[in-house]
Amino acid sequence: MLIVPAIDLLGGNVVRLYKGRRESAKVYSNAPDEIARAFVQAGAKLVHVVDLDAAFGDGDNRATISAIAATGAEVQAGGGVRDAATACALYDAGARAIVLGTSAVKQPELVRSLCKEFPGTVVVAVDAHGDKVAVEGWSEKTEIEANDLAARAVEWGAAAILYTDITRDGTGVGPNVEATAELARALHPVPVIASGGIGSLEHLRALARAGVPQAIVGRALYENKFTLGEAFEAAGHV
Numbered sequence: 596m597l598i599v600p601a602i603d604l605l606g607g608n609v610v611r612l613y614k615g616r617r618e619s620a621k622v623y624s625n626a627p628d629e630i631a632r633a634f635v636q637a638g639a640k641l642v643h644v645v646d647l648d649a650a651f652g653d654g655d656n657r658a659t660i661s662a663i664a665a666t667g668a669e670v671q672a673g674g675g676v677r678d679a680a681t682a683c684a685l686y687d688a689g690a691r692a693i694v695l696g697t698s699a700v701k702q703p704e705l706v707r708s709l710c711k712e713f714p715g716t717v718v719v720a721v722d723a724h725g726d727k728v729a730v731e732g733w734s735e736k737t738e739i740e741a742n743d744l745a746a747r748a749v750e751w752g753a754a755a756i757l758y759t760d761i762t763r764d765g766t767g768v769g770p771n772v773e774a775t776a777e778l779a780r781a782l783h784p785v786p787v788i789a790s791g792g793i794g795s796l797e798h799l800r801a802l803a804r805a806g807v808p809q810a811i812v813g814r815a816l817y818e819n820k821f822t823l824g825e826a827f828e829a830a831g832h833v
Contacts, residue, residue: 598809600813609625611813745778756782769792794815795821802830
């Protein structure tokens with residue numbers, strides 16, 4: 596299982612949120628490029644970067660994303676990608692892949708066209724509250740089934756599906772292994788990326804045993820629950 600460390604950006608700082616709530620932001624570093632460099636030196640093949648300012652509609656961190664990419668990190672970037680210009684700006688900033696969530700619900704034609712224009716580089720985020728999708732920085736719930744949106748995105752040509760159980764994000768209580776693994780089996784060979792709630796090495800082992808191909812790790816790294824090297828070992832990193 597591929598382990599992907601996360602860098603969430605708010606006001607140029609590296610932060611983590613609790614269940615996606617902006618007011619819960621905890622700052623871990625004011626030097627995102629140094630964090631990225633350390634991840635690369637530890638062996639990370641991909642770094643997941645979320646521009647929370649863009650997601651909340653309050654500016655962007657593209658210059659910081661460019662600095663992260665300049666460290667040699669392979670960047671998968673998302674947050675507030677709601678038009679083609681923003682997507683192109685992230686590619687120009689050095690992202691090798693972009694992540695879209697709200698747009699997959701509200702502007703499916705945009706996502707479909709980006710999948711065609713930039714094949715193999717568009718990741719669709721399926722942010723689930725229960726079995727329904729939440730959008731707009733997780734503040735707005737919909738009646739769309741998470742599995743239905745994921746299947747639709749695969750039909751559009753998505754390179755991967757980022758599945759987050761938002762009730763677990765930032766909590767460390769453990770990922771939704773059953774739901775993530777079920778989705779991974781249904782969508783294979785398109786990879787499903789697990790996100791939300793990973794707080795221990797056993798959580799990673801459980802995902803790996805269940806056949807989940809990728810997992811994003813954030814707060815647990817910043818709070819020294821385990822090292823990136825230990826995460827790689829637990830997940831059988833390749």
